């Protein structure tokens with residue numbers, strides 16, 4: 468079928484996620500037909516370097532036959548059975564064991580879901596159930612961060628701190644509140660604060676909120692090690708150590724959302740390990756299967772697990788596809804390949820530092836106000852060369868740069884005027900050179916087009 472025919476049927480029948488349906492219908496969708504390594508191909512023959520690994524998830528890259536074979540074999544063996552009715556199957560058992568072997572030592576159980584949003588729904592249920600079983604049923608408030616992303620179910624959007632989502636999804640889940648995010652470039656720099664001071668102030672805001680609500684009412688703090696969809700927000704070095712000090716003073720659970728930062732993205736199996744944090748619960752998804760099949764889950768620390776097990780009786784929660792055998796088989800093979808190929812260590816010791824070195828060269832571009840990266844997450848902050856400050860929002864600088872990237876054969880994500888990359892972890896040095904070269908060209912073209920827009 469030709470591109471136009473696909474586009475017309477897509478226009479007629481398909482409502483896309485996070486999309487202005489009318490605008491897309493007018494513009495027409497991109498038909499992605501196949502992919503290999505770090506490249507996707509569309510129906511018009513374009514080969515595009517996918518510096519977003521799909522949606523932060525294709526950690527092993529596209530076209531891994533071993534994952535196809537794992538799925539095919541499992542489809543033939545047992546295409547589906549549930550983990551209800553006291554039942555399980557080898558893929559779920561083996562994946563649970565493999566995950567708990569990779570997780571921090573105090574995390575020895577996993578609850579499976581079909582997505583990261585369902586993982587955070589599960590977190591909400593577990594946190595409130597845990598404190599009820601501990602005899603503290605009023606300990607219900609969950610503190611999250613402004614501009615955090617924890618998914619798109621009602622619980623996920625309530626835990627998230629994204630105002631546009633709150634504006635469409637209310638009424639929100641009660642007893643969830645948000646504190647300031649450690650986004651130095653967006654909030655600390657404009658206030659004239661050095662990163663260290665700003666990071667400590669953000670941690671102090673968490674303690675102030677705990678005291679305002681009363682420790683006896685606060686159940687948990689949930690956070691991404693590095694905020695992804697919020698803008699690849701790598702916190703100041705002072706932030707997580709200061710948060711650890713705050714949390715040590717109060718008995719509230721720590722939930723680290725590892726949906727993006729898990730499975731090697733920051734150069735460790737989990738982002739919490741990079742920051743030396745010991746979470747009670749860790750939602751996971753995305754890189755768990757390299758996006759080949761939908762699977763998520765919650766890694767559960769012993770303190771919560773033992774209470775739920777010993778005193779919980781039946782936990783009235785779960786999903787049809789919890790621990791789906793084919794998804795679990797692919798995820799298991801994915802983890803085996805990551806370990807066999809030393810993918811995580813390579814991010815930490817080789818390709819992550821190489822990306823940092825090459826990505827930093829973009830700082831000299833007049834459109835760039837800040838360059839940051841950690842592991843294989845990177846961000847560029849676009850600024851107006853005339854002022855050094857942000858562009859007027861009406862210019863749509865970030866969206867323009869994203870569209871120019873596609874024209875040049877590169878996928879970069881824009882969040883406002885922040886450009887983001889999160890490439891497959893298997894990306895080569897040569898492909899990083901190509902990525903940075905295309906990004907530089909996109910910045911040049913964006914600058915020229917913005918000058919014209921400003922003069923229009």
Ligand SMILES: Cc1ncc(COP(=O)(O)O)c(CNc2cccc(C(=O)O)c2)c1O
Nearest residue numbers: 522582583584616617618695696724726727
């Ligand atoms: C930290 C975090 N937690 C939970 C979710 C929800 O996962 P599911 O999507 O599988 O329900 C996410 C997902 N993150 C996500 C999903 C879709 C798009 C983008 C983007 O940056 O454009 C980011 C995420 O980044």
